[in-house]
Amino acid sequence: MIDFEAFLRYIKSQDYYTGQIAHIETFPELRARYDDLEKPLRKRLQRWLDNNNIKLWRHQAEAINNIRSGKNTVTVTSTSSGKSLIYNLSVIDSLFEDPEATALYLFPTKALARDQFGILSKLCEEINIKQNRIGVYDGDIEPNEKRLVLANANIILSNPYGLHFYLPWFKQKWRRFCSHLKYIVIDEIHIYRGIFGSNFALLLRRLKRILDTFGAKPIWILSSATIHNPKKFCEKLVGEEFVIVDKDDSPSGVKKVILWDLPYDEFSGKYRSAHQETKNLFISHLKYKKGIQTLVFTLSRKMAELQAIWTRKALPVMKSKIQSYRAGITKSKRREIEQKFKERKVLGISSTNALELGIDIGSLDATISSGFPGTIASFKQQIGRSGRGTDLSLSTFIPMQNPLDLFYIHNPERLFGQIKEEVLITLKNKYILKNHLCCASKEIPLKIDEYLKFGIEDQKLYEEIINELVDDSLLMKRGSQYYWKGVFFPNERYNLNDLSNNSYKVILRTTSSNEILTIEDESFVFRDLHPGAVYLFETEIYTVQELDIQEKLVFIKKSDVDYYTQSLKHTEITPLEVVYNKNIGTMNNIESSYGKVRVEHNYYGYKVLDTYTQEIRSRHPLEDIPVVNFESYALWFNIPFDYQKELELKGYDLGGTIHAIEHAMIAIAPTLAQISRWDLGGVSIDFDPIKQQPMIYIYDAYRGGIGISELLFFNLYDLLNMAYTLITSCTCKAPDGCPGCIMSPKCGNNNDPLNKDGALFLLRKLLSIDPKNVS
Template identity: 35%
Template sequence: MNSLVSLSRETVESIGETVATLPPGEASMVERPELHSDLSAALDRIGIGKLYSHQVEAYERLAAGENVIVSTATASGKSLCYKIPAFQRVLESRSSRALFLYPTKALAQDQLGKIGGFGLKRVHPATYDGDTPRELRADLRRRSNVLLTNPDMLNMGILPSHESWADFFRNLEVIAVDEAHVLRGVFGSHVAAVLRRLRRVANIHGADPKFVLTSATIANPQELAETLTGLPFSLVENDGASSGERRVVFRNPPLLDEEKGERRSLLVEGAGVFSELVGRGVRTIAFANTRKAAELIYRYAADRLGKGAADKITPYRAGYTPRERREIEGKLFRGELLGVVSTNALELGVDVGALDAVVCCGYPGSVASIWQQWGRAGRGEGPALAVYIAGRDALDQYLFENPERVMGRRVEAARVTLENPYILGPHLAAAAHEAPLDADDEEFFGPRYREVAKGLMDERKLAGSGGRLVYARGDRPAAGISLRSASSAAVMIADEEGEVIGNAEASRAPSELHPGATYLHRGRSYEVDDLDLEKGRALAKPATGRYYTKPRIDTDVEIVEEEERRELSGGAVLCRGAVRTTDAVTHYKKVQVADEKEVGVYPLDLPEVTLDTQALWLTLPPIPRGESVSFESFGGALHAAEHGTIGLLPLFAMCDRSDIGGLSTPTHRQTLLPTVFVYDGYPGGVGISQRGYEEFEALARDTLGVITRCPCESGCPGCIQSPKCGNWNEPLSKDGAVQVLRYALGQVDRYPTL
């Protein structure tokens, strides 16, 4: 019996307000198409008689020579949409090959086991990733006809060595890209370039494979598929799968101080709900937005459950060793664990067995991700519980007050770009290393191909030879590309015995791994003892106290080029364009976990970090003559308006709050005016600030509504305070932010001089 059934209605209601009970949905089943006898027998063996209607539609469209994007709900059997046609072709022809791409190694390993469950003797699957022993790789290239890998390995290990894979690429017929909805922003843009390189290499070897992409429900699946690959696609979106009953609960941590707007910590609240469910035997997964948050929720929950029961839960996140990840996944699947606290590393389709409840701790970056996380529970016959716990920041509080923004399933569009030279340039260098570039390669790499290629020639990375462009250096350029971050540079974190316990992007290291910073790993606290950016190494020792650290960051924004502008009311102007930001981490402070009390402030001397990116900026007209202005309060007004805008921007652009930066100043050194900047946190930009520019009026109105409705007196995390603020939320003016936003929207004529 599903363990949720044993929970009383009172217990479910005690977790939070039940927003909705979603009824079960009936399946639309159809007869299987005519398949190879071995495949039909395998499907019968694993209990698949008829297929969902969307599975058959995908099969038929692919058989007709179309590229297919399948966009249906979590747990709707999307993987069969590419497995069945790929297996069919392999069984029909011994030379046929298929390539299955997954965003994570964990998902590929999980799917390998499922493919083995088909028992098809002529289908030889294998995973090929960074965990594959080198001594086995040559053999896998020869005998595998269904290869499971990830974009990182395709980028660094397969495409640069495509001559060794000549037989595989020559016979490649089906390319599947699973969980395509996560391919957005920087990661998605990098993967788009990798997929263009993949098409080019297949073409060089004489193949023209068809693509099958699968995605959770997003607003633009067909557009995403076509942008990722550069090919036309057919959309399959009529979901034929059944769905179980789902009870949806929204929970807001209680106010501790109404005047200050202080609420109980999201981490403490999440740990409480998680431990309550696990304590009652409910198999539960809790999702946290950061590695640190996952570790803290786990620690708090373990403390609540006590010894013995705490052995039934575990944290799970990126940065663990492959052995640790496989061990946790196996224990979950076998039912040896009752609960896991994870980052989005388990948001995808890794099969961890039947789960009954999902606790979503804070906004995960998109409404689509909320539904994806909730979909991890309820794959059995019984009902499922889906919980959303609002954080203290403005966006979470906005969603708690407006649950229809989630329940209406108005999901966002995923955006990727090949227009960013910081992304396209390294991939053109990698493509030239794979085979010389020529004019026809614009078909693969898009309209900025020639411009970016010329820039690489100016940098002497490419050189002309016989009418083509060759890679002019002696290294392997693909090895320098990090698909999941702005830079390939990383810092390894080691403990006192030299054992590696994690890693972080080099660009984030000064703020996250500075000397004295706290670092959490599997529930244990470490204090960073030394950071060596040149060697890419941080040394950490076990921490003696229970505290966390916050860096202070001084930021400068230089306008490089204004690309667009439009006049707002009262002389305010909104602009968009290229900027260069400079961050300097100057201090950090220690804060006790138990009571949020400050322990002390300590100076730092670290190198500055610069970033060339895209931004929007709002300028106000000069302060009227004769006005008496407190620059601290006016600066606090601009600062608060900046925070509020950044807080809600993720609802308009499919991104995380940490993807966005900002700066506000009463007098900017270039504009010579009061200015508020909001910028993309990635080199070259990925369209976040552009989306904010396009939707500024709606964004400003929603931000104004959040601030004015917040019950606090002078500003709190629910309206204008930011957990990421490099100035420790100083100064801020709630009333001033209201005046600034109303002025920019034309609701008042009086200048917000305070």
């Protein structure tokens, strides 16, 4: 058990420590609360629980009771609170009653499905259920084994990508399984957000449409990390009503969470590297007494590898006890690391977020989150990984040098308070709908009155998409139905991770051959795979040699470089249609709007940045990259003439002021929704030729939009208020700010101009903040 105070003294005695601990949050010990089921489990299952000294916690009993009564149920509790036991007990118990009943388990990754398969196999073995009654069905399974799984299994474990690909064969090959389908289990539902979540929601509706032909009405069993408004989200995701179980009755020991600030050098205007801070703390964890078993979460595969390399070099005696865990290592190696970590033969692991999800690595002493993982739900998953029974556990959050990470360091109440991040998905994006209607027509011919089955509320939109697909020779009408006519397989072409079918092949060029490495969307190619760009794919680093726009090919080669690239662009935005209007501001004199816009990107260059310091090394022009046009949705508001005059009198640059506010709004938006700032774009204009005044636009960075700017429009005051808090929290004195407040790594204008003091002045005006009350 960690002696926390002694460990703190040890950390503070290290040469690298200069007061980085900004806050310590203490979570008290929680005692377990137990309950019995309304109806006992079958004897074999109850005996298994007794033999393993397992008593059901109250939330587990409540969820199982709901499922047994036929209610769609979602369990929203902490890491290691026994969520998988809920669905495994419910499903297996029903197999004793109905040996023909089936269940489909969906996990976000193949690795997680395999891990859960191992747990389920062990359970089935111990209660004498034949192993052929459960099976994994994904791209790694041989055809003959797939046939055996479909012929025999009651429980099939898969993932969304596999389901998307296999659906056209459900009516034939999956007939037995679908005819008796009683349960659908979806784990880690907080993962399903944005484009991926929107695609998944429509995939589930396609699945339900096929199940309707078998008369199957399964019970849905979902589980999630803690998220905002889970009932609303689940019902939108699946299109069914749910009951929520969110009172966590599992035990936990005292947990200490340290927020570790980055030292800031006012003379140089730079923060110390978060990677260096992570390395120092990781080493200290492993050196302390007999070693604190620690899991480090990094934001990239490369950094997971580098942290392990640096730490092994610093602690050569412990070399075999320090490992990296990431995509690209073999399955057998992953299993070996997991097992050795459970047995404490490995003391330190540096990992990507692969271990954030429910893969079983046993209990451990401490975690280090090197960079905010994107959402508070994911952050809580990471810190929830530490803890051994009721022993004290430790987690540390080290921020990257960006506004969101540092905002949480300086405002811990936002990190540890009630979650306010909306989990956003959309069923209205025309481009996503088009893709899924193509796939659905391949599975079962479409009917003109089926729009509600796809979650489409507007029948006109459905008919418009159908007619466009007919005009594009992708559908043909025969009688009252629409059949797939395309010459390609839509389930293979349309990817769940994007909304475009305009793709480029990425070709690895070697001295002896050319090999197709992957496929990327055109918008990604123009932004990140231009000539000279650095491309990271499955742990390997590549540089782009050639972009063939005519043939839609990108040629790359392996490289070992210590820099990365970011494109530079000029963006123009044009309002097309206003959906909502409202006035804000001190005098209610600022008109804000939300509606449809046209966005135009012109990529004119790129910059080269140092991987470790993030400093700009050089800039380069780009030629012959086509202009990117798309329609999306945005919020926008004007800056009144009176405020412009006041800015001028104060000597603040108008362009730099509104540019800084735009950056701050985008940087802080992830506190309101589970998004990254890369999901949004922004434009600030000194003089908008259409509106005839200065304007700020914030838009969804995807064709057709996914609902982000709509949410932000209805929370505009809160967004501006948090942007103000973000800027005031930053300690930098630079007039143009720093990467911790108003500078943005995605700025197409190279962060020029920016005016920090002007932004604070204007935000005070917009928010009616009396400058006398500002410390």
